[in-house]
Amino acid sequence: MTDTMRASLLGQIATYCESNAVPGFVAGVFHDGEQVVAAHGTANVATGAPMLADTGFLYGSVTKVLTTTLVLQQVERGVLDLDAPVVTYLPEFALAVPGTAERILVRHLISHTNGIDADLYFPGDGGRDALKAYVAGLAEGHGVLFAPGEQASYSNGGMIVAGRLLEVVTGVSFPELLARDVYGPAGMTGSSSSAEEAILRSTAVGHFIDPETTEARPTGMFTLPATWGPAGGTPIGTVPDLLAFGRTHLDGGVSPDGTRVLSAESTALMRTVAFDMESPNVPPLGMGWVIYPYGDTTVHAMSGASPGGVSILCVVPEHGLVFAAFGNTPSAMLLQDQLLTWLLREHLGVEIPPLLTEVEDDVDLAPYAGIYRSDQLRIDVAVIDGQLEETVTYEPADASQERIFTAFAGGATAAPPQRYVPIRPGLFAPAGYPLDAFDGYLRLLLVSYHDVRDGRARFRNGGGRLTRRS
Structure with a gap:
């Protein structure tokens, strides 16, 4: 697979990047015991540094699957109960409307069913107490969009509260916990949680297209504030690291080197539907994972936006495949979609039926x-x-x-x-x-x-x- 797969990846990546002003892109595939990573272009147009197979980048919301893994580790250890109210462990957790926070359970935080209305709440950095400051800020002016468990809505706030919950019950800061209990055991040797650590390695930055020149310019902000760490604001790593984490979930919680990171039961729970909006545009939600049906094949995925960049991690259990990628302009999301579809159709032979087959006339608007x-x-x-x-x-x-x-x-x-x-x-x-x-x-x-x-x-x-x- 290796040489043919790398050539196919590089051909598609180069064509798309050159046609759409994407400076750089890196993608990796693990399948049937073989792994390949292909990199193309430039990691930073200001420096001209090349995009390499081990170039680091911001994980963005892919971090949410890592945060969920940390939560379920604590559930396995008897420290947390998914069906307990969050305030049981985090009594200072409150929202602007009295009585609403008390109804949110731990499972609601990691299944996007909590309803916390704070998706664009970007408080300042906060230093080591960043997550504590974030939770305190929720009480000052943030309510809920719906009652817990009533609907589902992609929730940055829920994941950040989960990160603070982890800090309280373990006594360890979120970045340190992530390094100790996920990065290390899963073999994610190139991952970190700060710009200071990332700068010691080859690291890409995001870019935006200048509307006047149509050229890519580097972002003026590398990471989001530390208050957004558990939702994806600060963790940084590589495509090989994401493949290692994906392989851990593919293999029932056992990392590529044989270390048990999560139980098989918890790994399966993360891939089980927790809520389904029953609408084609909203795939069912598991815990951490978004569950995409492609015909009879299921893709467990999470994508992540960062300032001027997009990442993705996909696990396809039925076919033993993991796919990870990063591109350093927002439009690279289209290339990620193209590559995932190509892998499913051409490499795995998956039949992907049309999602939309009919258009109704005379819809009352x-x-x-x-x-x-x-x-x-x-x-x-x-x-x-x-x-x-x-x-x-x-x-x-x-x-x-x-x-x-x-x-x-x-x-x-x-x-x-x-x-x-x-x-x-x-x-x-x-x-x-x-x-x-x-x-x-x-x-x-x-x-x-x-x-x-x-x-x-x-x-x-x-x-x-x-x-x-x-």
């Missing part, structure tokens, strides 16, 4: 028009020419959070209006895309609306995140 909000995010939805037009605006709570968000997003606080065409009641696709574009990972670009009451939808779901009608 009135229930979906309105204003939807979540923490510091406003989405205006209007009906125009038989389509929905959405305008997404970031509304920063203060100057500090605006600085962090705009650096993370490449400088913008609002996106241009986007038109959506109806597929069926409650489900919409961005205009101009062929339906087969959504068969793979890009199904996340679809938008759905949920819980229609009295002719009005209560929730909008985009990218797995809920906003609530205001």
Whole structure:
């Protein structure tokens, strides 16, 4: 597999990067006992450093699977109970609406069913007490989008609270715990949790496309604040490290060198559906993993955005395959989708049926028009020419959070209006895309609306995140 796979990966990577101004990309595949990593291009256009097989990068939200692994380790040791309220262990945990935090269980934190409305809450660094400061800040102005367990919404806040919970019950800081109980046992020798450590190795930075020159420029912010560590703000590592972690989950919690990292039962629990929104754009959620059906094959995946970069980790248990990749512009997500689809179809022979086969005519659009909000995010939805037009605006709570968000997003606080065409009641696709574009990972670009009451939808779901009608 090795030589042929590397040549195929490099060919697709080079073609895409050169056509789409992606400076650098690295991808790896493990299958049937063989592993290959292919790297192309530049890790940092400011220095000209090459992207290498062992170049480090920010994991972004792939970290959430690592955080979940840490939580379940403590469950196995009898330190945590998934069905206990978080306040049992973290009594200072509170939200702006009295009585809501007390209903959130430990399992809700790692299954994205907690409802905490803090997805864009970016408090400052906080130093060693960063996670303690984050939890304290939740009580000052953050409520819930829904009652715990009632819905699912991709939750940075839940993972960060889980990270603080781990610190309290173990007495060890989250970065130290991650290094001790995941990086070390899983064989992730190139992983760290700070820029100071990462700079000692070859490390890539993210880039954004300059709208005037159409050239890639390096991000002005390498990591997010330490307050975002457990959700993906600071952990850094390599594609071989992610493959080692993926192989650990592929092999029932045993790392490539034979070290037991997690029990087979906990590994299986992470891959078990915890909540299903029953909408094509929102794959079922496990604990840590997002569970993508590709026909009869299941891909357990997590992708991660960082300032100007995107990562992905996928485990395909039925075929014994692990795929990991990083690209240093946001558009590299399309290449990750392309490579994953190619691996499934061409390498594994998986049949991927169309996700969307029919488009309904005469869908009533009135229930979906309105204003939807979540923490510091406003989405205006209007009906125009038989389509929905959405305008997404970031509304920063203060100057500090605006600085962090705009650096993370490449400088913008609002996106241009986007038109959506109806597929069926409650489900919409961005205009101009062929339906087969959504068969793979890009199904996340679809938008759905949920819980229609009295002719009005209560929730909008985009990218797995809920906003609530205001």
